[in-house]
Amino acid sequence: MDSTYEPPSGISRTGRRILAGVAAFAVAASTAVAGAGLLAANAAEAETSAGVSTSAINGFRSVGYFAQWGVYGRGYQVKQIDTSGVADELTHINYAFANIHHQNLECFEANKAQSPGPNGSDGAGDAWADYGMGYTAANSVSGAADTWDQPLAGSFNQLKQLKAKHPDLKVMMSIGGWTWSKNFSLAAATDASREKFVSSCVNMFIKGNLPVIDGRGGPGSAAGVFDGFDIDWEWPGSQNGNEGNHVDEANDARNFKLLLAEFREQLDAVGRETGKHYELSAFLPANPADIEDGGWNDPEIFESLDFGNVQGYDLHGAWDAALTGHQGNLYHDPADPREAARQFSVDLAVQEYVDAGIDPAQLGLGLAMYGRGWSGAPSSSAWGTATGAAPGQWEAGINDYDVIKNVGTGYYDANLGAAWRHDGNTWWSYDNNQSVTKKAEYIRSQGLGGAMWWDLSGDRSGALTGALWNVLGSGTPGPVEGGDPTDPTDPTDPTDPTDPTDPTDPPDEQCASAAWSATAIYVGGNTVSHGGHEWRAKWWTQGETPGTTGEWGVWQDLGAC
Numbered sequence: 001m002d003s004t005y006e007p008p009s010g011i012s013r014t015g016r017r018i019l020a021g022v023a024a025f026a027v028a029a030s031t032a033v034a035g036a037g038l039l040a041a042n043a044a045e046a047e048t049s050a051g052v053s054t055s056a057i058n059g060f061r062s063v064g065y066f067a068q069w070g071v072y073g074r075g076y077q078v079k080q081i082d083t084s085g086v087a088d089e090l091t092h093i094n095y096a097f098a099n100i101h102h103q104n105l106e107c108f109e110a111n112k113a114q115s116p117g118p119n120g121s122d123g124a125g126d127a128w129a130d131y132g133m134g135y136t137a138a139n140s141v142s143g144a145a146d147t148w149d150q151p152l153a154g155s156f157n158q159l160k161q162l163k164a165k166h167p168d169l170k171v172m173m174s175i176g177g178w179t180w181s182k183n184f185s186l187a188a189a190t191d192a193s194r195e196k197f198v199s200s201c202v203n204m205f206i207k208g209n210l211p212v213i214d215g216r217g218g219p220g221s222a223a224g225v226f227d228g229f230d231i232d233w234e235w236p237g238s239q240n241g242n243e244g245n246h247v248d249e250a251n252d253a254r255n256f257k258l259l260l261a262e263f264r265e266q267l268d269a270v271g272r273e274t275g276k277h278y279e280l281s282a283f284l285p286a287n288p289a290d291i292e293d294g295g296w297n298d299p300e301i302f303e304s305l306d307f308g309n310v311q312g313y314d315l316h317g318a319w320d321a322a323l324t325g326h327q328g329n330l331y332h333d334p335a336d337p338r339e340a341a342r343q344f345s346v347d348l349a350v351q352e353y354v355d356a357g358i359d360p361a362q363l364g365l366g367l368a369m370y371g372r373g374w375s376g377a378p379s380s381s382a383w384g385t386a387t388g389a390a391p392g393q394w395e396a397g398i399n400d401y402d403v404i405k406n407v408g409t410g411y412y413d414a415n416l417g418a419a420w421r422h423d424g425n426t427w428w429s430y431d432n433n434q435s436v437t438k439k440a441e442y443i444r445s446q447g448l449g450g451a452m453w454w455d456l457s458g459d460r461s462g463a464l465t466g467a468l469w470n471v472l473g474s475g476t477p478g479p480v481e482g483g484d485p486t487d488p489t490d491p492t493d494p495t496d497p498t499d500p501t502d503p504t505d506p507p508d509e510q511c512a513s514a515a516w517s518a519t520a521i522y523v524g525g526n527t528v529s530h531g532g533h534e535w536r537a538k539w540w541t542q543g544e545t546p547g548t549t550g551e552w553g554v555w556q557d558l559g560a561c
Contacts, residue, residue, distance in 0.1 A: 057168075059478030060443070061364055061450030062468060063092040063281070063309060065174065067457060068129050071155060073394075076457035078158035079141050086456065087166045089465040089473070092281075093159065094174040094230045096455070098201070099125055100183040105193055106200035107175070109211050114179065118244020121182050127213045131156040131222065141165065142521070142540045150539040151221035152210075160225045164521065164542040172281060173205045174230035178242055184233040185246040188255040194262045201229065202266050206278060224544060228279035228306075229263060235285055236294035253295030260304035279306045284363075286311040286349035289341075297356035305362065309452035310353065312366035312439070315344040316429070318374050318389035318397035325383050327372040327429040330417025330439055337383055346417070346439070350446065360447040361479035365439055367451055367468075369458030371404045371421075371430030372397055380411060380422040382429075390426045400458035404428045414438065433467040440471035449480050511561035518543050527558070534558040 064086070070076040081087045101108045102122040110125035111132075131154040134146040141161035146153045152160070159171050176184060187197040203209050208223030210216075235241050236252035248255070260280065267278040282305055284296055291297050302308070313328040326333060329345050336343045346365065354360055374397070376387025389397030408423025410432065417438040421428045431439075443451060451468055459465070472478060511529030522528065522537040528546065529535070535546040535555040546555040 057089070057091055057469070058473050058475075059480050060472045061091045061307065061452075061480055062089055062465065062472075063094060063172075063364060063450070063452040064090050064465070065094045065096050065453065065455040066155070066159075067096050067455045068126055068155065070455070070457045071129050071133070074457050076460070077135075077139055078155055078162050079139055080460060081456060082141055082162055082165060084460060084462045086462040086465050087162060087169060089462065089469050090169060091450070092170045092172055092279075093162075093456075094172045094281075094452075095155070095159065095226075096174045097177040097180050097232065098173050098175045098205070099123075099180040100175070100187050100197070102183055104200075105183060105187040105197055107197070107204050108200075109204070109213060109217070111213065118182075118242075121180050121244075124180070127211075127216075128154065130154050131210060132214055132216045140540075144540045147539055149215070151216055151218045152225075153216055156222055156225045161540065163224075170227040170279065171225060172228050172230040172279065173201070173226045174232050174283075175201065176232040176234060178234050181232070181234045181241055182245050184259075185236065185248050185252055185255070188236075188252070188259040189248070191258075194255075194259050195266075198259070198262045198266050201263075202270060205229070206267070206270055228267065228281070230281045230283065231260065231263070232283040233294075234283070235290045238285075238290045238293040240287065240290055249293070253293065253298075256294060257298060257301050257304075260301050264304040280304060281306055282308040283366075284308040284310045284349075284353065286315060286344055286346070288348070288352050291349075291352050297353055297358070299357045302358055302362050307362045307364060307449055308353075309364040309366050310346070310349050312346040312349070312452075313368035313431075313454065314372070315346075317372040318386075321374070321388045322386055323383060324374045324377050324379075324386050324427040325429065326416065326418045326420070328368055328418070328431055328435070330435070330442060331415065333382065333416050333418070335383055347442070350448070354446070361449045363448050364450045364452045365443055365448055367436060367439060367453050367464065368431050369401045369453055369455060369464060371399055371401065371428040373399060373404070373426055373428040375426050377422065377425065377427035380409065380427075382418070382420065384427070386427065390428065399428070401430060401432075401464065402458060402460055404430060405432065405463075417442070431464060433463065436464050436467040437471055440468050443472065444476075444478070447479055450478065516546055518545070529561060533560055 066078065098107050099121060108125065109127040109130060110123060111127050112123045112125055114120050114124040131152050133154045135153065135158060137143055137145040140146065141158050146157065163169055163171060187193055205222065205226045208220050208225065210218065210221050212218050233256065236256040237247065237249050239247055241247065263280050267280060271278055285291055285294065295301065315329065316325040316327050325336065331347050332343060332345045350363060350365065353363055373390030374386035374388065375390045377384055392398045393400065393403055404421060407421045407426065407428060410419065410421050412419045412434045417435055419430060419432040419435040453465065511534055513527040513529045513534050516528035516530040521542045526537045527534055530546040536558055538554050538556055541554040544554050547557065
């Protein structure tokens, strides 16, 4: 399909509601790692308990959301994360989103459009963007074109190629989002439903067993793409979520904790087979009422989570059409005229978690690569009058950082850690270099584990991620541990079963082809020797051991040497 094709699942997820009854703008949350059965010699010792993530840059995390639907009208593809240099300033990419099927309450893949109304998310998905769309040599990360018959294409394959170029980068499948949280409560309701739901997600995105759709997918086809899950349930126990969400106010908090424990248990079980730690993160609400209703401030959930990212944006927006104001102010604004329960700040949200006994190292601070705006705003000061939402490229009241960064005159309040722009008529609240720098200093001072970005398409030059790393990327390291010594994909790990120098490998001296290397890049048609057999690559690959990915894998067995 050409670049003018619009996604069946919509265009945006940024319009969250924080308060009950707030008329949020409509959004669409459209719809994996590895573990192809490799056993590490020290697998029993390789499983690490949840607590501190094992991937960091200078001891901090930087997590960026990649929106599935961005490959369409926005024209934002994985290659741009690489060519912009942003990939070097990230530790994690969260792929947004996976949906939960309304009938069997499982993870699934489908090509079905998002529809309006409370039932619009039922069965919606975009397998074409995920693993169906073919990439040319010019727009692929590897520089090699996809072939018509390869099982894995689309953004999943591009993310796999990106990880090959940036081996420390982890990719997480994010489940839910504003639009696709409808069925979380049902999936989490019982022991049986939790076990079934989590097993389906692990099978599909960690083991990589994608359904065959339009010739793509199959057993093991997505092995090596995802390193864990990000849980984006908006919001357990609260009626402040999207219209039509299933909510069990009495039991959601308990069931949410049990669901996270089920994810942890099943991910660790796969890890015992592969010698790898699979990560589990969550998107954490900012509204104290939502935090309390969902049990997000229960330290026990962080026994399952490696980390969570606190919502640091959408604190105000043009759902209050007549009042401009800050959507991501770091500190409380005494000039905020709203009632006390609606006077949000990033610091207030973070302290809700820290004061409950949650380790700050397990918290990331959410940052926005977009702004929220109003029209008919004569005053450049915050909390002035307005007549409605400002025009937006994708939805009213919202524009990317790249669109608004030079609009009118820029303003910054260092006491609040808040930035905005005003051109005499439109008023935009957003994050810029100054506010990001202030928030990065806050991350250091509070001992937080890092930052998170929604979403990467909003700042294509990497100005904001660069501002973060100017503070966090050097100097005293942060609190997050780095480097997983038990990672079986590390070619220097002496216990790594994929190490080409493993003395237990059958000798390949009698084979005509050169020995397979875990670090080399191969393209379709390349041949290697491994395990006494010769193998031909069907498409681009790196780090996939011949003979471990089945008939749907990248390597075709040419027989014994």
